[in-house]
Amino acid sequence: MRDPYLQVSGLTKSYGSVQALGGVSLDVEKGEFVTFLGPSGSGKTTTLMIIAGFENATSGSVRVGGRALSNTPPHARNIGIVFQNYALFPHKTALQNIMFPLDMRGVPVREAERKARAMLDLVGLSGYGDRWPKDMSGGQQQRIALARALVFEPSLLLLDEPLGALDKNLREQMQIEIKRIQKSLGVTTIFVTHDQSEAMTMSDRIAVFEKGRIDQIGTPQEVYRTPSTPFVARFIGDSNLLPGTVLDPDQGLVRTEHLGLMRLPNRLAAAAGAPVTLMLRPESIHLAGPAAGVAEDAPNRADVSVHTVVPYGDSTLLIGRAGGADLRIRLRGPEADGIGSGAALSVLWPASAIHAIPAHANPMVQP
Amino acid sequence: MLSVLNRGTAAPGALKPWLLLLPLVLFLCAFFLVPLGQVALMSVTEPEFGLGNYAHLTSDGLYLQVFLNTFLTALGVALCCLLLGYPLAYLMAQSSPRVAALLMLLVTMSFWTSFLVRTYAWMVLLGNNGPVTAFLAFLGWDPPPHLLFTRLSSTLAMVHILIPYMVMSLYSVMKRIDPALLRAAESLGARPWSVFRQVYLPLSAPGMVNGATLVFMICLGFYVTPVLLGSPQEQMVAGLIGTQIEEFLDFGQASAMAMVLLASTLIVLTVYHRRFGLDRLWG
Amino acid sequence: MKLLPKLLGVLVALFIAAPLFIVVPMSFSTAPSLEFPPPGYWLGYYAAYFTDERWTQPTINSLIIAFGTTVLTMLLVTPATFAVVRHRFVGRGLANLMLTMPMAMPHIVLAIGYYSYLGDLRLTQTHLGVIIAHTALSVPVAFLILSANLKGFDRNLERAAMSLGATPLRTFRHVTLPVLRPGFAISALFAFIQSFDETVVAIFISGRESETLPRKMFESIRMQADPVISVVSTLLFAAVALVILAPVVWKAVSRRRSRPDARGGEPVAKEPVPNPCAPTRVQLEA
Missing domain, CATH: 3.40.50.300 (P-loop containing nucleotide triphosphate hydrolases)
Incomplete structure (x- = not known):
């Protein structure tokens, strides 16, 4: 080589x-x-x-x-x-x-x-x-x-x-x-x-x-x-970091503290019960259409009550409470029109948008 | 690990600064510390070993009188410089940059002009055929007072000579006072006088302390102007030291007085250093 | 309300200015003793100053001594300043103190010391003796100015030179030295003036053989007010005015010259201009 x-x-x-x-x-x-x-x-x-x-x-x-x-x-x-x-x-x-x-x-x-x-x-x-x-x-x-x-x-x-x-x-x-x-x-x-x-x-x-x-x-x-x-997730771009525990590694299922069940696109390397941090970029969260008909306990969704709206021009950042924690959502262009502080939204995201950060990746552990 | 660290600090790098310093340090030892030490030595060995010279200083009323006189003069000069320097520095800080630069130019010019030249100028001004005497006579003061070789003339000249130090100290501090603070005070309801007293004056205090300390210290050891313009009956310490040497060749007594003068200066410096830090004093 | 303090300030400015300018008409006066306003004007005392050896010799002595002091001071202070500013070492604070200490000494104290010490070394009444004493007195000023300049020196310039292939020696010669040149010049100028103006020590140690101009002036004022003094005073005052005004004028001229190419928009980096008014001449020299 x-x-x-x-x-x-x-x-x-x-x-x-x-x-x-x-x-x-x-x-x-x-x-x-x-x-x-x-x-x-x-x-x-x-x-x-x-x-x-x-x-x-x-x-x-x-x-x-x-x-x-x-x-x-x-x-x-x-x-x-x-x-x-x-x-x-x-x-x-x-x-x-x-x-x-x-x-x-x-x-x-x-x-x-x-x-x-x-x-x-x-x-x-x-x-x-x-x-x-x-x-x-x-x-x-x-x-x-x-x-x-x-x-x-x-x-x-x-x-x-x-x-x-x-x-x-x-x-x-x-x-x-x-x-x-x-x-x-x-x-x-x-x-x-x-x-x-x-x-x-x-x-x-x-x-x-x-x-x-x-x-x-x-x-x-x-x-x-x-x-x-x-650290990398926070330093580069905007992110939601969701602590949780592995439920079923083969199915890619994780229970998060605040947003309930999450389904990941692939299997996890960690054992069941292991702590894990999931990252969800605000821009990969979408509004669930009124006709979406997603069950309330289905994975990869949340109900949010918006408390802050920050317009950026090309996009809008919404910050709302979901399951007792803040969730950041970024909507493109006109999608956020009409959403004000106090709005109650139903949002969802694709499994591919979730990334699991392994718990062992703590850089401060001495070699 | 430890050995690596030790090598890092004790390497040739630690020797290099001393090599660079060596010539100057040797020079200052030979031509500053040793002569200074010699003064200290002479004060206790001339004409004979012992503290006789210092005892003489405290027992003879003349010496005490001179020290007191010097101290009071220095205090007075510092106070006058402060009272006169403050309005000028204030004017400079409040004026347009052009006017401020012009005034600064004047102060700088005075600052750089030899003490002797400025002392001489005061001899002309206050002389018997000078403009001040003529003016007083014109006002009806008859016969006009003798101004030269009095305490007044030497004090006036010293104030004039030392005022640039004060103005520079004050101005450098005033220039850095953020005008927004004054506007803030005004917007909060302070009248102009209160703005000045409550905000501007306290913020300019470091300049006042700096300037006063400098002027006081320089004045304590002032030789040229008091000797040339002052009254021979009311000498200051430095002048008396000069007389002791030039006229009486009394090195012991002169050295003892010099040591006391030096000690007083160093005490002022130390007090200043304790409270404000010495590095702020020099410019 | 605002007028009164301003008026006071103007009065103080006049108080500072008047004595400076009064020596100028005095120097053209025909009066043999102090008299103002002068009864008549002529150039006789200028002629006297330039032809009388009792005045020209001290002037030459002072120039020689000030030049010698400047050279010796810069030779000693330059390496020492680099050591103190660039290195961290045990005893650095002590070195710093020692280098600034002569500044805190009343000159009369040192005058006694030099009178007896340089006398023992048979150096009183010699140029060398005065140069040595003046060098000790000039070290603090030169050191303070040079170290302020060196502290403001951007070490990235040296790093850049080295990364571009300059050896440490060539870095010093091609970058450090030229960039610090104004600092060196001002430092040397202050050392020169410090020596040229120094009166008290010179009165006691320069004697007849190496009498300096300030000593001659002092003696002359003390004995009888020789009208030539006003000539010397005027010349000294003119020299000061020249030294102070030259950079101001030069700056104004060069600013006018460079104005056409300075364009608005992007910010133009500023180069620090050495300030001739820097109040660093703090010495208990009286």
Whole structure:
């Protein structure tokens, strides 16, 4: 079997008695775009800094292209980084900033300038070479920083919350832009963010960080549809988490504390009587039509009395009591028309919308 | 696990800062601490070993008088600076940025102009042929009072020289008072005077304390201006120390007075540090 | 109600301004002693200042001493500041205290110390002696300004340089040093002025051989008010005005120049401009 291009294995990092990383491992294929997603303090930036060589891991290793990096100083790693605040050199023009890594590598000036100008073209700032960083907008600085990190054809591109300082519209524009450039160069990329929508739209795969560990690595669809921990389910998208106990694993039957019987699409790996958490996305819940005629004790349905209505324009979020707990329901477009606070609804959802989060998937258990 | 941690903290990294600090630390030991120590030493060994110089300080009424005089002058100067500096700093904080910058420019210019130049300017202003005397004579004060080489002239000059410290301390605090707080107070029914007294004044208090402490401390050890403008009969400590050395070559007595002066300064600093933290004092 | 405090403020501003500007007409006065307003105007005392060795020599001495002090201070303070700001180590607080301590000393106290200590070393009445004493006095100011600049320095710039292939040494040369250049310049300027203005210690240790300008002025004011003093005062005041106004004018000019390309819309990142009014010249130098 071929070795993965970037191989991070068993990284731990302690500051005194505080453990910042508790064993982070992941493999990234060449050309892949992987996002580290997590709240601040979850270890994603620390992992990035260890890959870049600015922090030393307490234990564990980083390999790129089969070569261990632990004894390689940052300047010899050939890894391009875009920092959150861009870190453009204020005393150099845009072009000089982009030429800097080539200069450090002894590339002749003429050649360096040609390459730098080509990068300026690529990021769409052809005429801006002579600008000073302070005379450029945030979005423009961002592109220059990207060009600078890519011009020396790095073996890896690291992006540390690069869009954090931009306003919403510019952010979406830059997401598309970064993705386009990354694809056209085929550079292996790691992108750090705490913004789940950013992670969903840009990534080939997402690694969700929590408390110094990776809870789950998967495609955006996988982490959204089949989160492996309650944390992932809560952090990505909106969700209803329903505690329950397994009734019949072969039939896929679970009794939940608040919504009664649930039927899952497939059999469960847990034994009867085992605790389990079910996840139900608000948007997969539908109104039961008046003629649906579903029995009151049938599985996968509930009676809800709505107490809060939050209109989003393209959809409406309803929050109501069902079986003694809140249930969140998101209805598209006109479906929610006429539903106000106090309404009593009958809702149902397909078995395929229910995902069981295994109880053992608690990341805080020491290996 | 433990050995890894130990290696992490005791690595060459722990030595590096000391290597970087070494030249300066050695220099300060040789040319700051040792001379300072020598003053302390001289205060108990010149002309003979013992606490004689300190005993002399407490027994001779002249010295007590000078210390008291210095202390009161410093207090008065600090108070005057506060009373005069507050309206100016307030004006700067309330004015448009352009006017504030202009006033700041003036204060900065005064701040940077040598003490000697400013002292000299007051000699011109208060001299017998100066404009102030002429003005008083014009008002009918005959014969016009002798202003130079009095307590008044040295105090006035010291206030003028030290007021920039006060204005800067006050302004840096006032500038950070959120105008929304004042509007909030007003919307809650406070009249302008109450807004000032209940909100603005307490919020600007740190600047007042900072400025007053600075001015007081600098004034305690003020040498140039009292010597040049003050009355020879009402010397301040620093001036008397100078006289002891220049005229009587009495190093022991001068050193003992210097140690007391130093101790007073350090006490003010320590009290300030205990209550407010020293790092806030310097700018 | 609002007018009264404002009026008071304006009066205080006048109180601050008047004595500063009065030295200017005095310097053109024909009067041989203090007299204001001047009975007549001429440039005679300017000629006297520039030709009289009793005034030119102290001026030269002061310039030499201030220059020497600046160089020595920066050489000592630069590595020390990096150590204190960039590293966490046992004794850091102590180092911090020691570096700022000379600032809290009344200069008259140090003057006695230097008078006797540098006398023992046969360094009184020498340029070197005054440079050494002034360096000790300049260390805190230089350190405080430089460390404030260094604390504000974005370490991501260094990280970026290293990730782009610069060795630590080249990172320092190509990034750290140029970015901190204004900080170094201001720090050095303060050290220079600290030395050039220092009076008390110089009165006691500079003697005839290395007499500084402030000492000469002090003696001259004390003995007989030599009208040349008003010339020196005016020149010093003009120099201060120049140093303070130069960055203000420069900023205004460069802002006007860069205005055409600054476009609205997206926010433009701000570069911190060193503030010449930074009230860091806190010294018990009186």
